[in-house]
Amino acid sequence: MQFKTLEIEKLRFQITKLRRMQFGRSSERVTRQIEQLELQLEELETGEAEDAVRAEADDPAAPIPVRARPRRKPLPDHLPRQEVVHQPAGDAACLCPACGGGMARLGEDVTEVLDYVPGHFQVIRHVRPKFACRACDAITQAPAPSMPTPRGRATPAMLAHLLVAKYVDHLPLYRQSEIYAREGLELDRSTLCDWVGQAAWLLDPIVAAIRAHVFAAEKIHGDDTTVPVLAPGLGRTRTGRLWVYVRDDRPFCGGTPPAAAYFYSPDRTAAHPAAHMASFTGLLQADGYSGFEKLYDPARAKPGPIIEVACWAHTRRGFFDEWEHHKSATARQALDRIAAIYAVEARAAFAPVCER
Numbered sequence: 001m002q003f004k005t006l007e008i009e010k011l012r013f014q015i016t017k018l019r020r021m022q023f024g025r026s027s028e029r030v031t032r033q034i035e036q037l038e039l040q041l042e043e044l045e046t047g048e049a050e051d052a053v054r055a056e057a058d059d060p061a062a063p064i065p066v067r068a069r070p071r072r073k074p075l076p077d078h079l080p081r082q083e084v085v086h087q088p089a090g091d092a093a094c095l096c097p098a099c100g101g102g103m104a105r106l107g108e109d110v111t112e113v114l115d116y117v118p119g120h121f122q123v124i125r126h127v128r129p130k131f132a133c134r135a136c137d138a139i140t141q142a143p144a145p146s147m148p149t150p151r152g153r154a155t156p157a158m159l160a161h162l163l164v165a166k167y168v169d170h171l172p173l174y175r176q177s178e179i180y181a182r183e184g185l186e187l188d189r190s191t192l193c194d195w196v197g198q199a200a201w202l203l204d205p206i207v208a209a210i211r212a213h214v215f216a217a218e219k220i221h222g223d224d225t226t227v228p229v230l231a232p233g234l235g236r237t238r239t240g241r242l243w244v245y246v247r248d249d250r251p252f253c254g255g256t257p258p259a260a261a262y263f264y265s266p267d268r269t270a271a272h273p274a275a276h277m278a279s280f281t282g283l284l285q286a287d288g289y290s291g292f293e294k295l296y297d298p299a300r301a302k303p304g305p306i307i308e309v310a311c312w313a314h315t316r317r318g319f320f321d322e323w324e325h326h327k328s329a330t331a332r333q334a335l336d337r338i339a340a341i342y343a344v345e346a347r348a349a350f351a352p353v354c355e356r
Contacts, residue, residue: 004048009281011041035172036230042173049197056150057201075112075123075153076184082115083125086142093131093140101135111144113183114156121185124155159199162192172226194280214261217247219283219309223290224268241265243276253352270294285309312338 017033087093096101110124130141148156165171171179173192180187214220222245228237241266248258265272270291277284277295279306286292296308318340322331348356 004044004051008041008044008048010043011037015041034352038174038189040041042189042196045190045193046173046197046200050200051135052195052200053150053201053203072153075114076186078184080120080122082122083127084145085129086128086145087129088131088140088142093129095138096133096138097138097140098138099133100171101133103131103140104134106130106132106139109141110142113147113153113155114158115160116158121158121180121183121227148202149195150196152198154195159195162195163199164198209237210259211261214245214247214259215259215277215280217249217256217282219247219285220280221246221248222273222277222286224273224286229262231264238266240262241268243272243274251349252356253350257352279303281309283309285311287314289312312341 015034015037018037092103095101096103108127108129108130110122110299113126115124126145128142128144130139130295132139133306148154148159154162162173162176166173170343173196174189177189177192222243224241224243227240227242229240231238241264244260244265245263246258246260247256249256250258261276263272263276268289268291281300281330284292284295285308286308293308296305298305300306316335319331319334319338322328323335
């Protein structure tokens, strides 16, 4: 946590310095550098927020680390309000639960949270009236509504909109902050980073459940692909890896829901698929990458062996290249036989196991 805080301060200093240089002859290049640093900064701040909310959930009594952040501003008055009144349960608003005497309204607590309805923002006002007993002064009030994140001011719809814009529509948080400002809603980027980090913590159990579901299958498909990763300060990107493992029993009418589990790594070493499939035993269909081949060890005892399901498309590729370059009759015969297998598979797809 201390390292992240120092890194965040360093990036803020670099961004401030670059902004002062932005109006020189190389302003376009400087602007690009600032954008890259902004992206790295928001990833660090998001990670810091996720770590903080996870630590608080693990130990609610632990002190909350203090980090310099903009003062929380009230939600804008021009946004439409939707009021939700939370009355005490049962007859507690009329009869004192302590002595049975009559209750008088004492006041109310109001919590405003930011909501997003497709096309516009609105504010939901959670109003919780207080009632005091005329006889014994006991006070009754409905509990505060449950929010997605501790002390959060964003509804589930708002968090969903934020995450979709960042990870599906590829809108960095600093750009989202600028977009919201045009609508009269000032949300600092660091605030959005907090929300994203807290939402990531909130989604951890769902991610874990999806991965457990995928690796509980009898057969899975595995693959990886390159993904460009920002390398601030270098003026270019570096290459990372995105790994995917898929469970899909639909081609033979299996009743288990399909799912995909994703993992990121900075490189393509064999240690990554080995770690991903540490709990898997069964059939693995993948390409000829050597990192996968090392997993096909019949002597693997815990939790059991991983059996290779070779891919006809990769096998066919070599015969196709041979036919293209040398017109080999043997390669042609192999291509025809593979085509016959493809034809059978096309007829068998999505048929029950007994028909296949």
